Amino acid sequence: MARNTIIPSQVVIEQRKRVGIQLETVTNVSGTDFPGNYPDEDHAWDVIKFAENFKVEFHTLAPWDASFSLIGLDASVANAFRRILIAEIPSLAIEWCFVNNNTSIIQDEVLAARLGLVPFTGNRVGLLDFLKWYKKPAEGEEKVEGTDYNTVVLDLQIECTHNKDAARNERDPLKKYNNAHVYARDIKFIPFGRQAEHFSGENAIRPTNPDILLAKLRPGQVIDIQMHAIKGVGSDHAKFSPVATASYRLLPTIDILRPILGQDAVKFKKCFPAGVIGLETVTKKEAAQKGSGYEGHEGEKKAVVFDAMKDTVSRECLRHEEFNKKGEEKVKLGRVRDHFIFSVESVGQWNSDEMFLESIRHLRTKCESLKADLADLKMKGT
Missing domain, CATH: 2.170.120.12 (DNA-directed RNA polymerase, insert domain)
Structure with a gap:
């Protein structure tokens, strides 16, 4: 009798992708026995589904310095690219x-x-x-x-x-x-x-x-x-x-759970590197909306997230009680498990973006070699 397959909701999928950053701990860091697979769920690898979810986004592209994101990969594959960049490109x-x-x-x-x-x-x-x-x-x-x-x-x-x-x-x-x-x-x-x-x-x-x-x-x-x-x-x-540095980090996330206004907003902005948090004015429409938390605060400054990618996840904001009071937390920090921000700095013989393409060719060659070895092993077994 076939066992029923559980289809996880989108909320569960997003929770699995998020690493929680607390004041003194980091949560949801454990993986599974097989990357991306969970009990009673069908996670068979599908090239079409992978192509739909996988993305490459370049942030900086200079001859000797490149920064780009690989989205939708497992950490083992991202780390394989990093190791190839450091150790296997001539x-x-x-x-x-x-x-x-x-x-x-x-x-x-x-x-x-x-x-x-x-x-x-x-x-x-x-x-x-x-x-x-x-x-x-x-x-x-x-x-x-x-x-x-x-x-x-x-x-x-x-x-x-x-x-x-x-x-x-x-x-x-x-x-x-x-x-x-x-x-x-x-x-x-x-x-x-x-x-x-x-x-x-x-x-x-x-x-x-x-x-x-x-x-x-x-x-x-x-x-x-x-x-x-x-x-x-x-x-x-x-x-x-061929690289001076080849490293990656996970994409930081900053979720403002409750409005941060006035002087608290200014203080909250100073807890992060420049460009991460910005200040905007509470509009009349927002102040009139019930349950928004902005009622009666028209014209005041509010804290908003401008660019979480620039954050270094120092957790400075979690040290202040006005932002992290138990039961009344105003901010939630985290990182996305499958969003890797690469930084590749070439020493000059290769352009940084060319090295990444070369690392893909190296990994593909390794996979083809392993596939051939498995085929030979199967033939010998029969």
């Missing part, structure tokens, strides 16, 4: 440093580590398509010589000298000496083979931020290093991660 970084001379006060190992963390940019088509993976030799094997399609050669040659034109009483080392500071812009790209076809002029490989300070020198000190850069992924080393 980028270029320095892997080997050949120190010919280093008389600065920075040890060779420390200087090499700093150079490895310098992000580089260049012709994106060349970086993605022309440059191939460098196959590292196994332990005990000799290093394989790099070629133009898998290795980028960089050079840093700089010496600090006295500035003959500086004033006798000059104390600023940048004016007193030449090359007192070594910056990322002092790293030079040396193309070989076919690299000049892909990386020349404005498309040359160069540090994303030329003003990164690498070392400080004094007269007589020299740095002479040749570096080899290759493509890698963040799961191998953080220097290959």
Whole structure:
């Protein structure tokens, strides 16, 4: 005998999506054994239903900085995108440093580590398509010589000298000496083979931020290093991660349960970051409406929610009794469980929005690989 299937109401569905934010606790945080599934309810996954509920909304779209919302996803999928952005999208970084001379006060190992963390940019088509993976030799094997399609050669040659034109009483080392500071812009790209076809002029490989300070020198000190850069992924080393930050947060919600008027409204606004809460004037129509809570308050200021997305959920308003008196609460804070606000900041080799699309391709490849493995397992089982 088939068991009756319960159809949850829209109110229940919305309650499940909401994480409650209290003064000292957070409620409705537990999940289910299988994401989005509840006992005695039919939650079979349907691509049409998913397409109707899923949304992507961009808030900021700049080459190196993007903010967007993924709405209608489970946390496991959103987190998969975040992990792929950090650890599985390839980028270029320095892997080997050949120190010919280093008389600065920075040890060779420390200087090499700093150079490895310098992000580089260049012709994106060349970086993605022309440059191939460098196959590292196994332990005990000799290093394989790099070629133009898998290795980028960089050079840093700089010496600090006295500035003959500086004033006798000059104390600023940048004016007193030449090359007192070594910056990322002092790293030079040396193309070989076919690299000049892909990386020349404005498309040359160069540090994303030329003003990164690498070392400080004094007269007589020299740095002479040749570096080899290759493509890698963040799961191998953080220097290959294409993002400075890739994070997400849940959409905050602010529900005003009872009218907040006058000086209380001004105080309530100050409890939130700028732009979250605004002040509006109670209209004659609102003051005349029975049960609205605005009766007799025409012309007074009232608190309204302008943009909850800007809220940092500090819970400051819950500390004040006029807003959070037990049994007479005027505000309810929460977060939406399936609304993820992503912030992606690129280090320069990828545009931020392109990286998100690339993470989708990576996840799709993983799913197709798993699907093929399951098919093989089924064939072997039969």
